[in-house]
Amino acid sequence: MSDSTASTSIQVLSRMFALLDTLAHEGDAVSLKSISEQTGLHPSTAHRILNDLAVGRLVERSGPGSYRLGLRLLELGNLVKSRLDVRDLAVKPMQELHKLTAHPVSLFIRQDDDALCIERTVAERNGVQVTRVMGLRVPLTASAAGKTLLIGESGNALASLASAQNTRLEGLQAELNAIRQNNLAHDGDGHDPAIQMVAAPIFNDLGEVVASLALNSPVSRLTPEWSEALKGSAQRISTQMGWQAR
Secondary structure, X not given: OOHHHOOXXXXXXXXXXXXXXXXXXXXXXXXXXXXXXXXXXXXXXXXXXXXHHHHOOOEEEOOOOEEEEOHHHHHHHXXXXXXXXXXXXXXXXXXXXXXXXXXXXXXXXXXXXXXXXXXXXXXXXXXXXXXXXXXXXXXXXXXXXXXXXXXXXOHHHHHHHHHHOOOOHHHHHHHHHHHHHHOOEEEEOOOOOOEEEEEEEEEOXXXXXXXXXXXXXXXXXXXXXXXXXXXXXXXXXXXXXXXXXX
């Protein structure tokens, strides 16, 4: 049985979790014999619990003696997904990254053709706080945070955007390819050449970029360790959003 089933004090729940984990791991219909072997449950015990799960639509019968996960799990999963808010999930990683670097961390989302900053860390007497930001936006092609939001953009849409924002398409495509490879973008902040912005993408369960996490730091202080910490924070938020690294 998996570690996720070991902590419950009710034996039938442990067995139920083991059965669901087995079906999830296989991905398709699984025979009762195989389920029994993988979970270590007697076939009659597995059969009885699977039938009860089928009544609740957590499991479906797929032909004689075979089972697969049921559609009710999708319904329940969609309910969980609907309450996931990247703002809420980003708060703690943003605070921790600010404490590590002592520099502001920002959360950007896409709004039309701009990157809109919606959250930013601020150091206060009682600790690092994450505050809502109103009205701070930059063109998508003009900053690391914006370019990170573009890594999933299609060719035609990217060409139109580059033309509208007076950006050379070939150069933009080269930058986006580098960001895709490294999951990291670097840029000046556009106002102070001594400040570097580094940004990393945040993905949802479908692998779509839903936000970018950005760190503003003096160029002289930015270290590879900070860049890796930024990537790790973005990946942590992505995982909470349902993303799974391939």
